[in-house]
Amino acid sequence: MIRDITLGQYYAADSPVHRLDSRVKIAGVLLYIADLFIVDDFIGFGLCAAALCLYVVLSQVPVKFIMRGLKPILLILIMTFCLNIFMVDGRILWQWGFLKVTDEGIYTAVFMAVRLILLIIASSLLTLTTKPIELTDGIEKLMSPLAKIGVPAHDIAMTMSIALRFIPMLLEETDKIMKAQQARGADFESGNILRRAKSLIPILVPLFVSSFRIAQDLAMAMEARCYRGGKGRTRMKEMRLKGVDFLAFFLMLAFLAVVISERVVF
Amino acid sequence: MSEIIRIENMSFEYERDEDREPVKAIRDLSLCVEKGSFTAIIGKNGSGKSTLAKNLNGLLLPTGGKVFVKGWDTADDEHIWDVRQTAGMVFQNPDNQLVSSIVEDDVAFGPENLGVDPVEIRQRVDKALSSVNMGEYKNKSPHLLSGGQKQRIAIAGVVAMKPECIIFDEPTAMLDPRGRQEIMDIIEELHDEGIMVILITHFMDEAVRADRIVIVNEGRIFLDGTPGEVFREYDLIKSISLDVPMAVELAQRLRKRGIKIPEDVITSEGLVEYVCQYR
Ligand SMILES: Nc1ncnc2c1ncn2[C@@H]1O[C@H](COP(=O)(O)OP(=O)(O)O)[C@@H](O)[C@H]1O
Ligand SMILES: [Mg+2]
Numbered sequence: 001m002i003r004d005i006t007l008g009q010y011y012a013a014d015s016p017v018h019r020l021d022s023r024v025k026i027a028g029v030l031l032y033i034a035d036l037f038i039v040d041d042f043i044g045f046g047l048c049a050a051a052l053c054l055y056v057v058l059s060q061v062p063v064k065f066i067m068r069g070l071k072p073i074l075l076i077l078i079m080t081f082c083l084n085i086f087m088v089d090g091r092i093l094w095q096w097g098f099l100k101v102t103d104e105g106i107y108t109a110v111f112m113a114v115r116l117i118l119l120i121i122a123s124s125l126l127t128l129t130t131k132p133i134e135l136t137d138g139i140e141k142l143m144s145p146l147a148k149i150g151v152p153a154h155d156i157a158m159t160m161s162i163a164l165r166f167i168p169m170l171l172e173e174t175d176k177i178m179k180a181q182q183a184r185g186a187d188f189e190s191g192n193i194l195r196r197a198k199s200l201i202p203i204l205v206p207l208f209v210s211s212f213r214i215a216q217d218l219a220m221a222m223e224a225r226c227y228r229g230g231k232g233r234t235r236m237k238e239m240r241l242k243g244v245d246f247l248a249f250f251l252m253l254a255f256l257a258v259v260i261s262e263r264v265v266f
Numbered sequence: 267m268s269e270i271i272r273i274e275n276m277s278f279e280y281e282r283d284e285d286r287e288p289v290k291a292i293r294d295l296s297l298c299v300e301k302g303s304f305t306a307i308i309g310k311n312g313s314g315k316s317t318l319a320k321n322l323n324g325l326l327l328p329t330g331g332k333v334f335v336k337g338w339d340t341a342d343d344e345h346i347w348d349v350r351q352t353a354g355m356v357f358q359n360p361d362n363q364l365v366s367s368i369v370e371d372d373v374a375f376g377p378e379n380l381g382v383d384p385v386e387i388r389q390r391v392d393k394a395l396s397s398v399n400m401g402e403y404k405n406k407s408p409h410l411l412s413g414g415q416k417q418r419i420a421i422a423g424v425v426a427m428k429p430e431c432i433i434f435d436e437p438t439a440m441l442d443p444r445g446r447q448e449i450m451d452i453i454e455e456l457h458d459e460g461i462m463v464i465l466i467t468h469f470m471d472e473a474v475r476a477d478r479i480v481i482v483n484e485g486r487i488f489l490d491g492t493p494g495e496v497f498r499e500y501d502l503i504k505s506i507s508l509d510v511p512m513a514v515e516l517a518q519r520l521r522k523r524g525i526k527i528p529e530d531v532i533t534s535e536g537l538v539e540y541v542c543q544y545r
Binding site for chain 2: 132162165168169172213214217218221222224225226232233234235236237238
């Protein structure tokens with residue numbers, strides 16, 4: 001089970017969204033976040049939600065998978081909702097002791113919740129439809145202009161792609177160490193938080209030791225294969241923008257214009 | 267035949283903390299290895315085999331003497347990348363030498379570093395993967411493969427760089443018997459295709475498959491010759507508590523019982539054949 005974790009987010013399919021260049025998809029998410037912060041009423045959110053629905057349909061990712069992405073932030077969602085509903089001043093609708101619910105509070109709470117949900121869905125769609133390795137390649141390409149002002153674009157992307165390679169391995173390693181400790185009577189499940197945290201130390205120490213070993217071995221193997229940073233390096237899979245990519249990007253920009261004019265008009 | 271690797275009076279010391287003495291891993295070692303040959307290096311743990319291997323492509327630089335690869339001094343910065351392209355290296359741990367989370371991207375890593383044209387990289391990658399029988403795994407993730415399969419990917423990654431020589435540092439040490447067999451078959455195939463092979467191993471039955479065996483002990487060359495010549499020195503090998511192949515051991519015991527087995531019988535097949543004809 002633990003072996004599949006890197007693939008966890010990615011939903012394999014051959015949809016137009018999957019085929020889109022990862023750079024366009026990253027730009028798309030950034031633009032969409034901008035859209036969500038420009039919008040200031042529910043008409044705007046309606047437009048954003050409609051656009052997102054269209055994107056979901058095109059991506060062929062089942063709604064079930066998208067909802068799964070919302071689960072981890074459910075708690076945050078509920079907390080911000082409660083904070084907003086009780087903290088915002090306005091016309092009081094209901095009061096109990098120091099707790100009061102105002103019309104403004106309800107409005108803000110719903111408003112923020114919708115914004116957050118749309119934002120999470122849009123960004124999880126990026127990882128659902130793009131392989132991690134394409135994502136790091138896209139980030140490298142997008143950041144490459146910044147290399148001129150000293151941002152180590154290649155190194156950042158290389159670090160991320162190596163992390164992708166080794167995270168499953170380290171998880172397996174953790175699994176192995178835990179089982180070995182359990183076989184010798186270690187107990188990770190009972191006791192209070194402090195005790196449980198303490199019982200993790202014998203796992204973390206060997207894990208650190210082995211990750212340093214891996215790092216050393218890997219650095220040597222990379223050098224042996226003539227790795228010398230991004231300079232002079234070519235890529236087997238060159239990223240080329242196709243017609244659809246330009247079209248998609250144009251539509252995203254057009255939608256930004258729609259959102260801006262909606263805000264100005266209403 | 268011309269030589270690819272030439273080691274002249276090389277020594278190597280690992281520096282340690284201030285007050286402790288450096289570790290002398292290699293002491294005044296000289297060796298030439300010819301183009302297209304298949305050499306096995308054997309020796310006990312800590313005898314300096316890995317240190318020697320890392321000195322052959324400039325991963326470590328000798329602290330004394332010189333190492334030349336195709337005439338280039340490994341200490342010469344200008345040709346270090348030529349050296350590493352000429353002498354590829356496969357390490358012991360199959361997990362810690364793959365870079366990418368996709369098999370074919372990993373094989374492409376070396377040629378990409380060399381700045382090879384994308385179209386050619388694609389051809390090299392496909393060819394290298396099929397030469398290690400891993401073509402159908404090209405879009406898989408390495409962590410889903412077995413140790414032997416990962417090691418084959420590592421070999422493909424080196425082959426795609428078109429080296430003239432590949433140094434294998436105990437490539438089968440962490441594999442099961444089946445994985446070991448697969449890797450040995452691939453190594454022999456690569457040798458048949460004209461690639462010079464240096465195989466570091468502690469399995470004697472792997473070493474007898476080479477044309478030449480070099481035994482290293484305490485950082486020096488202890489014995490050097492064809493497998494027949496080396497394993498003839500049964501007592502010498504035993505004196506540094508190294509093993510000999512099972513067939514050599516058995517033949518030696520039979521000799522002690524008065525059965526005259528020629529000294530060039532060193533493989534199990536050879537021994538079986540001889541014993542069957544014995545009367
Ligand atoms: N990084 C290192 N730092 C210090 N000493 C080392 C290091 N690597 C190896 N050695 C020492 O160098 C000697 C040779 O090691 P090595 O070349 O790894 O031997 P082998 O591969 O034959 O087992 C050993 O005594 C070992 O302890
Ligand atoms: Mg070693």
